[in-house]
Amino acid sequence: MEEPPRDPPAKNPTPPKPKRPRGGWVGPLFRWELVRLARRGQDARARFILAASLLFVLTAFALIWFRHVPIEDVFFGGSQQLTIEQSSRFANQFALTFLVAQMAVLVLLTPAYAAGSISEEKEKKTFIYLLMSDLTSREILVGKFLGRLAFVVGVMLAGLPILALAMLFGGISLTLLLVSYIVTLATVVMVTAISVAAACATETFRGAMFRSYGIVTLLVFLGAGLPHISPFAILFYLNEIGDGSLLGSLILGLGYSAIELGVAAFAVFLAIKWVRKMRARPLERSPRYRDDWRPKAIRKPILAEPIFLLPEELRVVELNDSSVELVLAKPLPAARSREKPPPKRRERLPPRPHVPDYIRQRPRIDENDPFLWKERYTTGLKRTADDDSIRGLFFAIGFAAAFVIAFLFLIALVSLAFDGGSGNGARIASRLLLTGGIGGFFTYILAIGSGAAGSVVRERARQTLESLLTIPVERRAILLPKWKVNIAKGWWWGLPSSATVAFGMMLGEVPLAGFACLLFVAVAIPFSASYGLWLSIRCTAITRAVLWFLPAAAALAIFPLIVLLMFDFRSEKYAAVSVLGATVLVAFLGWLFWVLALWQFEREGRS
Numbered sequence: 001m002e003e004p005p006r007d008p009p010a011k012n013p014t015p016p017k018p019k020r021p022r023g024g025w026v027g028p029l030f031r032w033e034l035v036r037l038a039r040r041g042q043d044a045r046a047r048f049i050l051a052a053s054l055l056f057v058l059t060a061f062a063l064i065w066f067r068h069v070p071i072e073d074v075f076f077g078g079s080q081q082l083t084i085e086q087s088s089r090f091a092n093q094f095a096l097t098f099l100v101a102q103m104a105v106l107v108l109l110t111p112a113y114a115a116g117s118i119s120e121e122k123e124k125k126t127f128i129y130l131l132m133s134d135l136t137s138r139e140i141l142v143g144k145f146l147g148r149l150a151f152v153v154g155v156m157l158a159g160l161p162i163l164a165l166a167m168l169f170g171g172i173s174l175t176l177l178l179v180s181y182i183v184t185l186a187t188v189v190m191v192t193a194i195s196v197a198a199a200c201a202t203e204t205f206r207g208a209m210f211r212s213y214g215i216v217t218l219l220v221f222l223g224a225g226l227p228h229i230s231p232f233a234i235l236f237y238l239n240e241i242g243d244g245s246l247l248g249s250l251i252l253g254l255g256y257s258a259i260e261l262g263v264a265a266f267a268v269f270l271a272i273k274w275v276r277k278m279r280a281r282p283l284e285r286s287p288r289y290r291d292d293w294r295p296k297a298i299r300k301p302i303l304a305e306p307i308f309l310l311p312e313e314l315r316v317v318e319l320n321d322s323s324v325e326l327v328l329a330k331p332l333p334a335a336r337s338r339e340k341p342p343p344k345r346r347e348r349l350p351p352r353p354h355v356p357d358y359i360r361q362r363p364r365i366d367e368n369d370p371f372l373w374k375e376r377y378t379t380g381l382k383r384t385a386d387d388d389s390i391r392g393l394f395f396a397i398g399f400a401a402a403f404v405i406a407f408l409f410l411i412a413l414v415s416l417a418f419d420g421g422s423g424n425g426a427r428i429a430s431r432l433l434l435t436g437g438i439g440g441f442f443t444y445i446l447a448i449g450s451g452a453a454g455s456v457v458r459e460r461a462r463q464t465l466e467s468l469l470t471i472p473v474e475r476r477a478i479l480l481p482k483w484k485v486n487i488a489k490g491w492w493w494g495l496p497s498s499a500t501v502a503f504g505m506m507l508g509e510v511p512l513a514g515f516a517c518l519l520f521v522a523v524a525i526p527f528s529a530s531y532g533l534w535l536s537i538r539c540t541a542i543t544r545a546v547l548w549f550l551p552a553a554a555a556l557a558i559f560p561l562i563v564l565l566m567f568d569f570r571s572e573k574y575a576a577v578s579v580l581g582a583t584v585l586v587a588f589l590g591w592l593f594w595v596l597a598l599w600q601f602e603r604e605g606r607s
Helices: 029-040 042-065 071-076 084-123 127-132 137-169 174-201 205-221 231-241 246-280 370-377 385-417 424-453 455-461 465-469 475-487 491-507 511-538 542-566 569-606
Strands: 314-318 324-328
Touching: 029 042, 029 137, 042 084, 042 137, 042 542, 084 127, 084 137, 084 174, 084 205, 084 231, 084 542, 127 246, 137 174, 137 246, 174 205, 174 231, 174 246, 205 231, 205 424, 205 542, 231 246, 370 475, 424 455, 424 475, 424 491, 424 511, 424 542, 455 465, 455 475, 455 511, 455 542, 475 511, 475 569, 491 511, 491 542, 511 542, 511 569, 542 569
Parallel strands: none
Antiparallel strands: 314 324
């Protein structure tokens, strides 16, 4: 008996494609972020900015510490004779100044780097591809956050060899260095998390940067309204504790770091939540038109159709022997009317296109300078949530600066009234006015410089720069209005804050330098606009332009304070000459950057 034929063996089913290996809890975006930053060369750029800033601060520290020694002897003379106690005290104050300056520079650099991680993707319209990928919201956010954090931490460690060499002088506590670096690291983590969360909550880099800087200023520099609990104050507390209480230093440093890490975790949680909302958000319809609007139907004309008659519909009528006539058996139906019916009355729709209120209220185009009219009434006037937050931040900073300056001015007057001829009241008043004035002056030139740094970059991103370059006018006519408009931003609180710096110098130990300081702050304002405009032409991204502007803004703001600390009443003339020399240098650099901006803009137009 033959066996029935067996069915051929079934082919093995196609095995499922292996899933792409994940990077654990972090995701693969972390590695790509590090690779991308390294290819751009931003690590070397950030380390150069940190090194240049620290060199400036430490040089000023050496000049202040040896202010009774001629400058040529400090740098080019013989070695200074210091006792062991003086050497230890010098090293201790050197390390403290270094740690404070390093934290200040990192806090200023971190928001620009961290906020650009998300904002650059949004401005380049590539963030939607991340949302459409199989990456989870946590992997997107945590990968971006840790990538920028690792980058900034690498920059922070660049200054560690300098402190290692300073330990040779003695007087530097190893506990102070360890706990201070822990506090600095926790501060950097918190600032990075806040900046990434601000970038997720806004649509543009400008909005993210101003929002992150506002929150960071409130938490880090002002200690949420209590400056004695800011991280800078914690560094001074750790220096006072020293080696006297190792347990106290650890409790203070680790406890404060734990609080900052808690704030960072909360900011990361909010950022992940906002990314999930962006994924779940449907496509928004434009609110300008009605949702039920439909185009009118096209009415086609009625064409005449041929008539076909059957034989039974005709009747033969004999007229005579030679002719007949065909007659219709029944009349044809009435022809359809070719007149169009009257259109139905529809509800009147709003005018198209929609004209926003800020366009209806602007004046007519200025025939003398249309580019200035464009910068004043078109560029940046389309209100968004980011613009409203920035405007609110400017008003808050303006009112806060006015209140603080008025309060400090009142304290200064009280100190002068109860001085009793000792001079301590004038010294206290000078320090108070300089503290408030430098903060307001730095914020003002930062607003000017960041606005100028993004003026040409935004034109390039909106693809309107080529249209401007094709207009047959001089390049000066295009750049000068941008320069003027950026200087006029926030003048109502920026100019009083800048003048307060000079008034603080006049009440100090070198009043003659206060009059020269008026010229210095007056020259620093146009320099900020010229330097920012040149950076906007040279750089392809606003993040890079702002990062290069930050060290210059910090140097301009802190220079009057360094002069006040370096000189006393015996060297008042030297202080005035130093401020005048710096004024001439800043004026020359401002003119040079303006010429370079014109040359670079002309070169870009030709290419």
